[in-house]
Amino acid sequence: MLNTETPSSLHTALDTYPTATLTAVLIDDQYHAVRAVRAVAARIAQAVDAALPRIQAGGRLIYAGAGTSGRLGVLDGVELLPTFSWPNERAIGLLAGGQQAMFIAIEGAEDNTEQGAADIAHLQPQADDVVLLIAASGTTPYVLGALHAARAAGALTIGLANNPATPLLLTAEIGIGLDTGNELISGSTRLKAGTAQKIALNTFSTALMVKLHKVYGNLMVDVKPTNVKLLRRTVSLTMHATGHDEKTCRRILEECDFHVKTAIVALQRRISVSAAGQLLEQHRGDVRSALESAIPDAPHMYHRADEKLSP
Incomplete structure (x- = not known):
């Protein structure tokens, strides 16, 4: 008989237990799973x-x-x-x-x-x-x-x-x-x-x-914002990863269709959303690698002067 099918020798009077004992025993048995x-x-x-x-x-x-x-x-x-x-x-x-x-x-x-x-x-x-x-x-x-x-x-x-x-x-x-x-x-x-x-x-x-680089640090930066809760999460994740305020993070996220990876790279490298996307593509979606890499000193890659971010 398979182990999973063999009757347990423990708690053979399980059906007589008070509710508090019954629930505690069922919970404790789950430790074996871990x-x-x-x-x-x-x-x-x-x-x-x-x-x-x-x-x-x-x-x-x-x-x-x-x-x-x-x-x-x-x-x-x-x-x-x-x-x-x-x-x-x-x-x-x-x-x-x-x-x-x-x-x-x-x-x-x-x-x-x-x-x-x-x-x-x-x-x-x-x-x-x-x-x-x-x-x-x-x-x-x-x-x-x-x-x-x-x-x-x-x-x-x-x-x-x-x-x-x-x-x-x-x-x-x-x-x-x-x-x-x-x-x-x-x-x-x-x-x-x-x-x-x-x-x-x-x-x-x-x-x-x-x-597969779907996580940066321990943040789920490739989240798909399919509802209001997840949309808010993209903002909080970007704020946490970059240290920028909510207004700045939301603005950049709106530019990149709320793709957290792109927003993080754009904010941290002070480059355009388009350039951040290209940089991520070059590094196979690896945010850490994109942040640590060298980027060309090309004016078109940066935000316009009126979009400059404060330190």
Whole structure:
């Protein structure tokens, strides 16, 4: 029997606990998720380093899973657009049972190996694509079908599972075993197994975005301002990074369609928004590199005299 399916010997009278005790026990059990992910930090780092050149070459992040695992994959990919301006077409979530399975449990969808392979094949994967395959059991047929199709296409495959030495971990190019053990409520892998998957996916995708220069210092400077809250955030991020006042930052942000990276470089280097964009392009979007580089002493690159910024 898989570890995640084995009944726990702890709290066998869970259904009799007072509410305060019940909630405390459920929360405390989640600490195992953090420890499980921390134990494979080196494997996650290996996955990031293997994925980076492929993504830099134009590859896509493709997530494949079923049930809770699949939904966590979809969630991770969807959040990359507003957080890091990562295009939706380069973060694709495949879920057993299709889009409707995001909201309704589709019984039996996870057992379809052929559909997993077909869903991957439909995307026409290439060698630069990175496919993350997520299954608590490590044996889910849909995910294994997707895995074999992705490997056959030459894509990088990264498997995440909560049971050691399972087919997913043994067959993926990089297997990340999140050994969370048995669940407090037997077999309910939406508990700490799911938490560990969420932490691992967050860690992988965030580290990858940092390596892609989507972060300056610890500021998310490639944020996509898709709502009022994020629009305000672009202003506060620019103020924090440059030390300039709100009025100045907002004016420069308006010139560059609220692209924080461009605003920071323009303000810090005292150059035009256009020149800042060119400088960032030359340095592959790396704000730090753009700020530290030499720039030509060309008058057209600077703000007009009436736009000069105070020190």
